[in-house]
Amino acid sequence: MKLEEERLIDAPTNEVWNAILDAAVLKDCVPGCTEMTGSLDDGLTAVVTQRVGPVKATFKGNVTFSDVVQGQSVKITGEGQGGVAGFAKGGADVVLVPQDGKTLLKYTVDASVGGKLAQLGSRIIDSFASKMANQFFEKFQTIVEGGDVNDTASKASAKGGFLAWLMRLFGRKA
């Protein structure tokens, strides 16, 4: 599935950028995320528990960041293994566009699932992914606009929110 959306965040671009690369922010934003460790440079690992239709699984996986254009855009890819539930993988191209002191966050997500998730849950994967993305950015926006970013950002150098969201979206696990 492919998901293309955008969202206007009431915060300067550099704050949004920092938040995206912040593992702690990511962990807070990713529904079902129980663990997120690692660093931007080495990549993040995460554990996410989610129920997709009839399949409930704990995904462990990795997230990596590439094509980084400082303060502007990043490609986040990840994949997670959910045991017998199968696997999920995907990538997101994130672009930040300054807009009157605010930031337009555009993202294109490409996701795919395999194994039991595909066999049993394929009909609802699209709506599931879309719901997860909405929840993630809702939370992300709240955190960034609430000004918590610097607090959380200082806690970790990981890159992550988006990454984690992606991860949890795709079921990668730590």
Added chain:
Amino acid sequence: MSEGIGARVLRKEDKRFLLGKGRYTDDIVEPNQAYAAFVRSPHAHATIKSIDSAAASAMEGVEGVLTGPELVADGIGNIICGWGVTSKDGTPMNMGAWSALATEKVRYVGDAVAIVVADSPAAAKLAAEAVVVDYDVLPVVVNSVDALEAGAPEIHENAPGNLIFDWEIGNQEPTEAALASAEHIVELDIVNNRLAPNPMEPRAAIATFNEAEDHYTLYTTSQNPHVARLVLSAFYNVAPEHKLRVIAPDVGGGFGSKIYIYPEEIACLWASMKTNRSVKWTSDRTEAFLTDAHGRDHVTTAKMGFDKNHKIVGLRVNTKANLGAYMSLFSSATPTYLYATLLSGQYNIENVYADVQGVYTNTVPVDAYRGAGRPEASYVMERMMETAARQLGVDPAELRAKNFVKEFPHQTPVIMAYDSGDFKANQDQAMKAADYKGFEKRRKEAAKRGKLRGIGFSNYIEACGIAPSAAVGSLGAGVGLWESAEVRVNPVGTIEILTGSHSHGQGHETTFAQLVSERLDLPTDNIQIVHGDTDKVQFGMGTYGSRSGAVGMSAISKALDKVEAKVKKIGAHVLEASEDDIVIEGGAVKVKGTDKQMLWHEVGLAAYTAHNIPEGMEPGLKESAFYDPSNFTFPAGCYICEVEVDPETGTTDIVQFVASDDFGTIINPMIVEGQVHGGLAQGIGQAMLEGVVYDDDGQQLSASYMDYTMPRADDLPMYKVMHQSTECPGNPLGMKGCGEAGAIGSPPAVINAITDAIGNNNLAMPATPSAVWAALQEVSAKTAAE
């Protein structure tokens, strides 16, 4: 009342089934049994980089985690296809290696990577989840057309371009010439949708290695336990035949999917030896979708030529057959010799040419499924005939009748020699029953209610009674397709029939007993049918291809001939009469025209006490026979389907379905009608409901009943089933076989009816409401544009 041939005897086996007392493989409990779970690939195509089973092996209750390299090291052979098909250029087919547990690569989602043996099913499944397999994912191809494109991912090294074989049949040049000079040409692209077989009982196995005797016992859901033993022994080197007993107890449906030897049975046998435990595995439903051989999946183009009098002058067919990731046991025969040999249909066509490409893809292996190639052939023929009738502006029934084969035997240009039939009689019977003449009136009446009414024919023919051994041997079969039988008359006069056929829903325990009842004039209660155990039955080829009546019962008939001959000798000796005057009737051996007789139990006793039998005669009363048929049999018929489509929703109701079949001799009309009903349900399922769907990554999206629609009672009409039979000259009973006809004949009738109703011939199976609605929109768009 007679219980012989033609009687509607209630099924003897139904007592235990209806009481829930059937004994299926999963019901078998061995002492000290363990349970298997398989680690399966979630990827459709990947290299296995490593398998880490340390954590799984250490889990509580886990007996062992076994992988492909260990299996290969123990000398377990690759799974093979038992029918060699030769390409146009004379080269043998390109069969890729298939290990029961993958070694270096996985090639479809569900491919088995490891077997976990544990004390409970739950422990086995949990441990299977803990096995960590590191995959390097490769590009994937899922359909036969894409797989043949240049640059497609290569699935097996020794099958360049994923081509397994490029096979042909018929006469190419005369066919092309006939088409070139034809007055009318009809062309059609036809897709035969991929189906999952879905027997009610999933596959299961329980394997026991007896270390003290170096002996294996395997209970398994098989349609042909002797063939399973042969293949497990000769090719997979699990154990020599005399050290391997295979038992197929009650089996809850097969439809072809239980013919083949799968990785799981092999792995259970091997794991039993490795762990010294009985190892049981029972498939769950999604596992069945992922591993049971699928059916159909053909992409076909067809071109038919007619002369100015609407006689067919030639037919040219190309089919790309998706065989999945590995070659299953008969996968090569299904889209070739079981398919293209019927591309003459019921019609007298001088020139037919077909070529078929068998293709590897990253999908579940594809093999024979109820009808096995013949539904695909009848779908091509009957969609073409209906399309031709519309294009030529003639009545579809008349166009068919004009082209029927009318004289028998009839040699087609595609190997088959039809031995009997009266196609017009079946068509007339069906048209009368369907009130074909009144259809236009019904169509108008339906239109007043806002419904689109349509009618469609299907005049199918199939080849059953598989098959003359020498003939199939010359075509590449690795086995002979005869059948064996043994008739044991016990000292008390009761009878056991041991048959190499296997009943998994066909009702053999009833119909085979009826044959004996007919011949010996005994009640069926005195007759027991024994099957499905290699320790009891001498040998047998099993049940598929509607062969058990025509071949299996013919073998019984031959053995009964020998029993009768011996009984008459004993009777003549004891009753002091001439053998020619001895008759068998009323449960006794009698001297014609006198009141002298021996009751049947007295005959049995005489044979076994041997106090007073002819000099030189061996004691006992037990005879066996092997019967090899002289030809295929050719069941045929005419099906008429009438539908009403709701143009607002695309929903189709089958308002009438008439089936007139020619099955030759019918032993039990009730069972035959049941077979036709079931076959029609599966055919209508294919036409309107069922379809396996893969995404581009090779994930099977329809792997549960949430997404794969099986036909239910309320999807189906009340059928009008009838017979108009000609006797089959090829076997002693005159039987043709009825097991697959319904599934073979019905899909084209349904699609012909729906396309007639909606006025758009561009409609693929399954014709779901959304597909029908989309086809209706095409019509609207076209009309608007005009």
